[in-house]
Amino acid sequence: MSEEEEKPSNFIRDFIDEELAANKHEQIVTRFPPEPNGYLHIGHAFAIQVSHGIAKDYNGRFHLRFDDTNPAKEEDEYVQAIKKDVSWLGADWKDHLYFTSDYFDQLFDWAIHLIKEGKAYVDDLTPEEMREYRGTLTEVGKNSPYRDRTPEENLELLEAMKAGKFEEGSKVLRAKIDMAHANMNMRDPVLYRIMHTPHHRTANKWKIYPSYDFAHGQSDAIEGITHSLCSLEFEFHRPLYNWFIENLPVPHTPRQIEFARLNVEYILTSKRKLLQLVNEGHVRGWDDPRMPTISGFRRRGYTADAINEFCYRAGVAKRERLNEYSLLEYCLRQDLEAKVHRRMAVLDPVKVTIENFPEGETEWYEGPNHPANPEMGTRKVPLTKEIYIERGDFMENPPRKFFRLGIGREVRLRYACYITCTSVVKDDEGNITEIIATFDPESRGGSTPDNRKVKGTIHWVSASENVEIEARNYGQLFTKTVPDDVEEGQTYIDNLNPNSETVSTIYGEPELKNAKIGEAFQFERKGYYVVDPDTTDTKMVFNESVGLRDSWSKKAGK
């Protein structure tokens, strides 16, 4: 791209620039703090791009920290998948891999510190009672009857909670702040809750677990995070974040800055809903090519460069936004256009018989792997008497600006020669079953001595020398740009697109036999395709990543 001139500008970087100018930091340190309870999606890719991008551009440090404070939802499987996705995206945490659970001892000591200072207490209120006592958005809350327990009693109770002497949900440790605060987060928030569930890393060591609020800022402080970047919904937590930093003897003072999360048309970015799609079998798994997960995009053929470029172009802002899907597609095409080899494949075949082509013979033509980059080499494609072309590349009664094949019309077979259609064969229902054509022997190589022009060049595949491919073509998973936009009583499940995947058998040029899983190609005049992991020695499977821009069908569609 053009990084050298386009310096990213956004309110977070402006803020950092100001601080740097005031000598507030030696080094910028950011972090990405996923909870290991699901797979990463494109929204996370955006968050990673923002935090990692800043650390990188300012020669700082980037930490990956698993925010594992809720053992009921978290699993090691997710830790592994997330690490893979983060590094695939190109965000390198080097040796800065952390877990909030690494800090459980320290966090517990800080809880004791607050109790000793008279700023935390053990509360016996039930969850329901707590809700009542908390008040509402318009009414102040009232103090818990347990709020004035002595530090000694609180210490004793907390130790007993830690030792597993109480049932889950029977007690919590709360900060003593202000039950009348306008910000609900400041109405004596919960610091610790009792959970007997084993933790994926600390096993049975703990019976109490810190809440997000009590863990996050302090973890940032421990790691020396300078800028703790998160999404807008944490804005209301910032006063609490700062309260802990101010009331605890933490080693650093991190700053929380919020920005708007990324929203993209047709895409759902909710782990819970994505999990539902997987669990209910609406998709085949987390890495289904229709999923907006990193693993889904990867399988679909999206590259890390394309995703990062998209996130970069989407920009960082403070307002809610909905990005057009076309930008994502543009970023992918742009990336693939330069990197990927060209091949020919016919997706909707109709047979063409070239009458004057010698029976049983094969002529081999050479095609460049990339039209603009000779260094990418060439490959050979075989021409035989019978070939397949795209059904849509022939019309019996073509409209005015149709450049392709029709009766009496001449087109170029890409890389090979000119053919002219002489007649068609139809079945009883009038469907074209075969196209009869002749070729000009002088046109071998794709041009003629008389230099006559042909308006159209079409792709083709030998009917006898080809490779059969299962092609999986994709549409949007949802029919609405905002999947959650539903009628009363419906859910996003009702907006699922029943035609999000179409599977068909297509024919590719023989060279495609050598394609490896994960390898991407441009099927000329059609789109970008990638080899799916379902491919075996006997069956090739390709996923459509994105179609080529198509100004003809756009025009013809009108």
Added chain:
RNA sequence: AACCUGGUGGUGUAAUGGUAGCACAGCUGAUUUUGGUUCAGCUAGUCGGGGUUCGAGUCCCUGCCGGGUUGCCA
């Protein structure tokens, strides 16, 4: 409803009191052995109303609209 926060072309994002710019999308045209790519160009915007100022997208007041917040989730 209370508090917080935000409103710039169709979409996304810049402009930090001084010519409203960039990208995507859309539309023209040129080039092209992909109706692809590339190149050139066009269309189109400061939520409304007041005020401050020589000058306001930017500052002030007000109205309208959007988003967030009432878990022992993160």
